[in-house]
Amino acid sequence: MRRTAAGPKQSLSLLCERLEIPVDSSGSHEIGALHERLRSDASARWLAMSLRSGGRLPTDVEIREYARELALSDPSEMGKHFIHSPSKKVSVAYKESVLVTPGSTDYSSFGVGGALVRRIAENSVPSGRILGARWSRDGRRLMAGNTAIIPWRSTLLSVGIETRLSRALRLGAAARLGAQTSIAVGYGTTPLLAGGESSIAAAAWATHLASLQRFDRLWATDAIVAADLEGWRTMLSSLGVAGPAIGVLAPPAQGSSSQEWRDYVTGLIES
Amino acid sequence: MSAASPFSERAVTALSRRLDVVRVALNVTVSGADRQDSEHGAQLAARTLLALSSRVVTSLDSAELWAIYVAVSTTYPDRLTMERLESAAAVGSPGRLADLTLELGLAAGERFGNLSADVRLVSGVIVDVTFSAISDHNTGIQRVVRSASRWWALDPAVTLVAADGGPSMHRTLTADEAHRVSRWNEPIDGVSSRAEPTDLVIPWHAVVLIPEVPAIERIASLSELARHSGNNVAIVAHDAIPITGREYVPAAETERFARYLELVTGATVVTAVSESAATEFKGIRESSLAHGSASFDVGFRRLPMELPVLARGRVKTRVPVVLVVGSREPRKNQDAVLYAAERLWREGLEFELILVGAWGWSTGAFRSWLRRVRAAGRPVSAPHSLDDDDLWRAYDVAWFTVFPSLQEGFGLPIVESLAHGVPVITSDYGSMAEIAAGGGCLTIDPREDEQLVIAMRSLLIEPELRSRLAREIAARPRDSWEQYATDVMDIVKLYLPVGAEG
Numbered sequence: 001m002r003r004t005a006a007g008p009k010q011s012l013s014l015l016c017e018r019l020e021i022p023v024d025s026s027g028s029h030e031i032g033a034l035h036e037r038l039r040s041d042a043s044a045r046w047l048a049m050s051l052r053s054g055g056r057l058p059t060d061v062e063i064r065e066y067a068r069e070l071a072l073s074d075p076s077e078m079g080k081h082f083i084h085s086p087s088k089k090v091s092v093a094y095k096e097s098v099l100v101t102p103g104s105t106d107y108s109s110f111g112v113g114g115a116l117v118r119r120i121a122e123n124s125v126p127s128g129r130i131l132g133a134r135w136s137r138d139g140r141r142l143m144a145g146n147t148a149i150i151p152w153r154s155t156l157l158s159v160g161i162e163t164r165l166s167r168a169l170r171l172g173a174a175a176r177l178g179a180q181t182s183i184a185v186g187y188g189t190t191p192l193l194a195g196g197e198s199s200i201a202a203a204a205w206a207t208h209l210a211s212l213q214r215f216d217r218l219w220a221t222d223a224i225v226a227a228d229l230e231g232w233r234t235m236l237s238s239l240g241v242a243g244p245a246i247g248v249l250a251p252p253a254q255g256s257s258s259q260e261w262r263d264y265v266t267g268l269i270e271s
Numbered sequence: 272m273s274a275a276s277p278f279s280e281r282a283v284t285a286l287s288r289r290l291d292v293v294r295v296a297l298n299v300t301v302s303g304a305d306r307q308d309s310e311h312g313a314q315l316a317a318r319t320l321l322a323l324s325s326r327v328v329t330s331l332d333s334a335e336l337w338a339i340y341v342a343v344s345t346t347y348p349d350r351l352t353m354e355r356l357e358s359a360a361a362v363g364s365p366g367r368l369a370d371l372t373l374e375l376g377l378a379a380g381e382r383f384g385n386l387s388a389d390v391r392l393v394s395g396v397i398v399d400v401t402f403s404a405i406s407d408h409n410t411g412i413q414r415v416v417r418s419a420s421r422w423w424a425l426d427p428a429v430t431l432v433a434a435d436g437g438p439s440m441h442r443t444l445t446a447d448e449a450h451r452v453s454r455w456n457e458p459i460d461g462v463s464s465r466a467e468p469t470d471l472v473i474p475w476h477a478v479v480l481i482p483e484v485p486a487i488e489r490i491a492s493l494s495e496l497a498r499h500s501g502n503n504v505a506i507v508a509h510d511a512i513p514i515t516g517r518e519y520v521p522a523a524e525t526e527r528f529a530r531y532l533e534l535v536t537g538a539t540v541v542t543a544v545s546e547s548a549a550t551e552f553k554g555i556r557e558s559s560l561a562h563g564s565a566s567f568d569v570g571f572r573r574l575p576m577e578l579p580v581l582a583r584g585r586v587k588t589r590v591p592v593v594l595v596v597g598s599r600e601p602r603k604n605q606d607a608v609l610y611a612a613e614r615l616w617r618e619g620l621e622f623e624l625i626l627v628g629a630w631g632w633s634t635g636a637f638r639s640w641l642r643r644v645r646a647a648g649r650p651v652s653a654p655h656s657l658d659d660d661d662l663w664r665a666y667d668v669a670w671f672t673v674f675p676s677l678q679e680g681f682g683l684p685i686v687e688s689l690a691h692g693v694p695v696i697t698s699d700y701g702s703m704a705e706i707a708a709g710g711g712c713l714t715i716d717p718r719e720d721e722q723l724v725i726a727m728r729s730l731l732i733e734p735e736l737r738s739r740l741a742r743e744i745a746a747r748p749r750d751s752w753e754q755y756a757t758d759v760m761d762i763v764k765l766y767l768p769v770g771a772e773g
Binding site for chain 2: 165168188189193202206209210224236
């Protein structure tokens with residue numbers, strides 16, 4: 001169920017509700033319990049930081065720094081953490097399916113591979129019970145209309161590529177800590193390893209792949225891409241990361257109907 | 272860059288001599304080839320080039336074509352140049368091929384080569400140590416290259432070479448460069464200059480071993496050398512961090528590394544510095560193979576744990592000293608050490624923290640925590656550069672070291688610490704876990720600050736734990752750079768082209 005909050009008080013209340021932090025006899029939240037939960041639970045910190053900042057999704061580095069702040073601060077100061085929460089309306093999408101469409105579909109620097117990304121990104125649109133979210137212009141929030149969306153314990157589906165490091169790191173942290181399940185379309189590593197592509201494209205592609213390291217599943221566009229991604233997953237062991245499970249789900253052919261694209265998106269989530 | 276016009280008498284005579292070197296290697300007969308007088312030079316060069324071109328339009332051998340072009344231009348060709356030359360050879364006209372070779376070769380030679388220089392063909396193993404030869408930088412890769420080159424330089428089958436940028440071909444080292452590469456830390460026994468003459472080297476039935484990541488402008492020509500020169504290329508691979516740990520490096524480093532992979536995928540063999548790094552390169556091979564690229568062999572020879580010659584004995588201090596070695600950048604995770612130290616100082620533990628390392632990139636978090644602990648009056652020092660002598664002295668006084676890096680290809684500070692008998696706290700995955708498995712280390716998840724706090728506290732307050740780790744260090748098998756260099760060279764020599772000397 002989706003719940004909305006705006007400002008410090010509502011954000012703190014919604015946080016406690018979602019974390020199931022009890023309310024004491026005076027009607028106040030048990031600050032000590034909340035403090036302890038946030039210190040020990042990175043997912044809870046991710047949600048708290050998202051809420052207190054008006055929907056700005058944190059990076060792993062920011063989440064870690066917040067843990068340090070909590071460890072070195074007094075629990076009684078907990079409420080202050082939310083004092084500066086903006087009045088911007090945020091919505092916690094709880095146990096929903098959230099389709100993240102990219103902020104930009106200009107993938108021309110990726111050659112033929114870029115054309116495929118663009119086709120999938122442009123045709124994979126939200127429908128039915130799937131909520132669509134786009135990156136805000138500053139690349140820090142996921143927006144559905146004018147509301148910042150926080151995908152909490154939801155299924156997070158990413159169909160584009162994230163070439164900006166800030167967005168890639170926020171998406172990666174949301175997949176690891178916010179989402180119940182995280183799924184993405186996998187396009188392989190060609191711009192990194194092909195040599196013929198521009199080296200700038202290679203850096204952008206490496207950024208995109210960094211966002212996917214902690215996803216649960218990648219659906220490769222074909223068997224060759226799946227084999228390619230298995231190689232990438234092998235490389236991740238040096239990071240102490242297992243990497244996502246990789247399967248194959250071919251996108252609809254050029255000129256397919258909207259219904260076929262809807263079925264594809266549903267398949268990405270439910271297969 | 273060439274000082275001579277390609278049409279000066281000196282350059283023409285030199286061209287004639289260079290072509291003759293290739294002619295002899297290919298066993299091609301040219302009348303009057305034994306005369307190298309200047310009057311005869313232009314005609315002889317033309318006749319020799321034509322004879323060589325005649326041979327190539329028949330053989331269509333890319334390696335021969337590559338060598339002829341290199342002799343003409345004193346540079347290495349890139350893919351486009353080789354494609355044009357191969358197309359011309361396929362047409363079957365020696366004159367046309369000779370004209371094109373001269374046109375392309377002399378243009379490149381004027382810009383990047385040395386058209387008045389002689390060349391020699393070199394077989395065996397050619398080790399490209401360019402950056403370590405020309406730079407005084409001495410961290411990570413340069414330490415490895417210099418430590419191994421010390422021994423490689425003694426092997427008669429090995430030639431150490433450098434290149435001057437762009438598509439410049441290899442050349443032998445000046446005395447100064449040779450000292451910098453293979454006798455680092457030894458007093459200089461003479462004066463030499465970069466300007467002193469060196470020999471240009473054409474690798475011939477050789478293995479070109481590349482233990483550094485070359486400058487980006489050299490990669491296209493080295494990739495072509497790997498694919499079409501008839502030589503094999505061997506790589507000492509250090510890590511694939513620029514593509515797997517994108518957030519830990521500047522974009523430019525990833526761009527450079529992606530170009531480097533052109534060279535790697537054209538190589539014959541990759542010898543990684545750890546099993547973890549080998550796994551990364553196996554992944555690269557797996558991905559490349561999915562797209563039909565050529566394969567390469569991947570293995571590893573872990574870097575050794577050898578006590579440096581300058582090291583002295585351990586020095587006992589009253590107050591515990593905790594040492595952190597490594598450049599200041601997000602990947603090294605030193606802000607976590609400063610945070611953990613602050614937690615322990617607040618608990619009342621007494622110790623001094625020394626962080627040694629050069630300033631890297633994106634140092635905001637490190638600077639912020641350093642300011643914070645300094646403002647609190649904590650005993651912390653952070654020298655940004657120490658020579659080897661001072662660095663070893665810092666190890667000598669350390670009670671333990673902390674190296675909680677988020678990603679490494681190896682982790683030299685871990686073995687340096689162990690070589691000094693100093694226990695290490697390091698990360699529980701990748702190459703760091705690999706080294707730690709041999710004993711003397713506590714491992715932690717470097718992304719979990721609390722684990723670091725616990726490990727540091729334990730080593731500060733539990734003398735029996737420090738003793739146990741010290742015993743484990745003493746029991747670790749010792750290894751040497753000499754053995755490492757020998758082992759790598761033994762592997763590389765397995766890949767000498769068939770019929771090669773050396």
